[in-house]
Amino acid sequence: MTDQKPELDSDTLAFVGRVFQFARMGHAEELATLFGQGLPANLRNDKGDSLLMLAAYNGQHEATRVILEAGGDPELANDRGQTPLAGAAFKGDLAMAELLLAHRAQVDGVGDGTRTALMTAAMFDRTEMVDLLLAHGANPDLRDASGQSAADMARAMGAKATPDQLDRAARKAG
Incomplete structure (x- = not known):
């Protein structure tokens, strides 16, 4: 058994990049839709920043509320x-x-x-x-x-x- 991470294709990487931009830019409706489709609320980027961290740090109050209500962990x-x-x-x-x-x-x-x-x-x-x-x-x-x-x-x-x-x-x- 190895600890090798799966390779992500360019479409998946682009999607993930958009999701983190939604948090940074305050796209609450888009995030709510994605959470409703099963997106994990505690998704983290390569720096360990969660969606909640990015939304909160960037002053995106409505996106922060949506992430919290979807189960975002405020202690992450x-x-x-x-x-x-x-x-x-x-x-x-x-x-x-x-x-x-x-x-x-x-x-x-x-x-x-x-x-x-x-x-x-x-x-x-x-x-x-x-x-x-x-x-x-x-x-x-x-x-x-x-x-x-x-x-x-x-x-x-x-x-x-x-x-x-x-x-x-x-x-x-x-």
């Missing part, structure tokens, strides 16, 4: 360990974060990595996102694999407001 991380919620946090997309959280995204989820969405939001000084994640129960005291908290990461990145914001939240929680 890409090859860099990033979850769709962390992608929304990086982008500062509050509505997307709310949508993901309403569909079972774990507020402190780390996928295959060690960074939470709160850590990502803090690093890029996304104060409104930090507030949103904290309101949903994000833990400001969690540490990544190197032992850094969200506030530590924010300071290391030169964020202006989020380090103090997180320090206040940690004192309040403690």
Whole structure:
């Protein structure tokens, strides 16, 4: 028995490429039709990005909703360990974060990595996102694999407001 992957013909590769473009570009109706025909909602590309990750990262709210309702896993991380919620946090997309959280995204989820969405939001000084994640129960005291908290990461990145914001939240929680 070998681990050899089957060769895909050019038509199949073109189809798969279109499906991932549908997610990136927000073609919700086309995705819904394909899911209705049996397309797996957790399809991933060569970088480990799921359809949900691509739709969420690119701010495609309706496509994200369609993928979630078709069974897209909000905890499925890409090859860099990033979850769709962390992608929304990086982008500062509050509505997307709310949508993901309403569909079972774990507020402190780390996928295959060690960074939470709160850590990502803090690093890029996304104060409104930090507030949103904290309101949903994000833990400001969690540490990544190197032992850094969200506030530590924010300071290391030169964020202006989020380090103090997180320090206040940690004192309040403690």
